[in-house]
Amino acid sequence: MDKKKELAIFGGTPIRDSYLPYGQQWIDEEDIHAVVNTLKNDFITTGPAIGQFEKAVAEFVGAKYAVAFSSGTAALHGACYAAGVGKGDEVITSAMTFAATSNSILYMGGSPVFADIDPRAYTISPESIKNLLTKNTKAIITVDFTGQPSEYDAIMSLAEEHNLVVIDDAAHALGANYKGEYIGTIADMTMFSFHPVKHITTGEGGMITTNDEALYKKLVDFRSHGIIRDSSKIKEKNKPWYYEMQSLGFNYRMTDLQASLGVSQMKKLPLFLEKRKSYAKNYTSALEHLKEIVTPYQRFESSSSWHLYIIRLKLNKLNGTREEIYKALQAENIGVNVHYIPVYFQPYYQHLGYKKGLCPHTESLYEEVITLPLFPKMTNRDVEDVIAGVKKVISYYAVE
Numbered sequence: 001m002d003k004k005k006e007l008a009i010f011g012g013t014p015i016r017d018s019y020l021p022y023g024q025q026w027i028d029e030e031d032i033h034a035v036v037n038t039l040k041n042d043f044i045t046t047g048p049a050i051g052q053f054e055k056a057v058a059e060f061v062g063a064k065y066a067v068a069f070s071s072g073t074a075a076l077h078g079a080c081y082a083a084g085v086g087k088g089d090e091v092i093t094s095a096m097t098f099a100a101t102s103n104s105i106l107y108m109g110g111s112p113v114f115a116d117i118d119p120r121a122y123t124i125s126p127e128s129i130k131n132l133l134t135k136n137t138k139a140i141i142t143v144d145f146t147g148q149p150s151e152y153d154a155i156m157s158l159a160e161e162h163n164l165v166v167i168d169d170a171a172h173a174l175g176a177n178y179k180g181e182y183i184g185t186i187a188d189m190t191m192f193s194f195h196p197v198k199h200i201t202t203g204e205g206g207m208i209t210t211n212d213e214a215l216y217k218k219l220v221d222f223r224s225h226g227i228i229r230d231s232s233k234i235k236e237k238n239k240p241w242y243y244e245m246q247s248l249g250f251n252y253r254m255t256d257l258q259a260s261l262g263v264s265q266m267k268k269l270p271l272f273l274e275k276r277k278s279y280a281k282n283y284t285s286a287l288e289h290l291k292e293i294v295t296p297y298q299r300f301e302s303s304s305s306w307h308l309y310i311i312r313l314k315l316n317k318l319n320g321t322r323e324e325i326y327k328a329l330q331a332e333n334i335g336v337n338v339h340y341i342p343v344y345f346q347p348y349y350q351h352l353g354y355k356k357g358l359c360p361h362t363e364s365l366y367e368e369v370i371t372l373p374l375f376p377k378m379t380n381r382d383v384e385d386v387i388a389g390v391k392k393v394i395s396y397y398a399v400e
């Protein structure tokens, strides 16, 4: 039989009959009940579910404070506001992330400065941060890419030395652990996202956790128009209806419908994490011996929450391009993806003057990476299909 025919892309039979997406939410009857119940209550927004959800996340990660937002992006915007980022300020971050990370700096009038990644673990390189520090550096936004914590000992000591605020974009890292501590309190502020592909979902939603009371108060004001109702902080003491807008905030509030879903989802987080970790382990043990790819390197001092499982192609050992291999896997009904296009490759950033070549390790990772499906609702059978699909496609394109 013609070997070319065996791959689904050349007319062969796909590994799977049905398409497996790269990520998907897990919603059960308990979640549905929680939301429906909230619809029957007095408050569908600004009600009690917000505080309950904030408390559930804060307790899980071990933080003193948590502030829910309408999205992870809104939460990052709030964090940049609370950090005092403004015109003329530089904020150092990674380009191996979703555009929202550095967009939040632009929202506040600051300038994103892109540090390169560690070539092995793919998180922001402390050495690269160090080389980019100037007198205008105000903050650092780390990205715990794929769920693996950044190198916080080095980053926090740089921040202390230079008086910088550290914001952790932990959209991938709810439940990740760094030296025995959950991600959520190591940076000054930590952002979580509740988009459906993330660890838990509220449809759209985000949160900042912090141990700093002053930052917490700024985040709360920013979320709701900068309006203050606390009578001790406003001028008119005897008018019960009175409120004051003291800063320019937004309406970035989460609804109670979302927060009640979040409370219900948090109960399943340990199960979700267990599934993600076990599937990632299966991938690694089945694929680490293939000489044409690199499976994710994990630092010994931390434990990933496994939002993404990415393989890196050794293109010199393959007779196909990343595009061909990507398309071949898609044809097998394996919903692979690519994370991420370096942020400054985006036309908007190119117009701002960022040039390709800025972060060589970030750019070469982008050229070689493929994200495999990973989400808790997958079955062991799905995981085996992905492994079989990767082996099938890689062995077809392997040199010799």
Ligand SMILES: *Cc1c(COP(=O)(O)O)cnc(C)c1O
Binding pocket: 071, 072, 073, 074, 097, 098, 100, 101, 143, 169, 171, 172, 193, 194, 195, 204, 205, 206
């Ligand atoms: C999902 C994500 C965001 C944005 O979160 P939203 O809730 O979608 O606004 C930011 N950064 C990273 C790394 C993400 O993966």
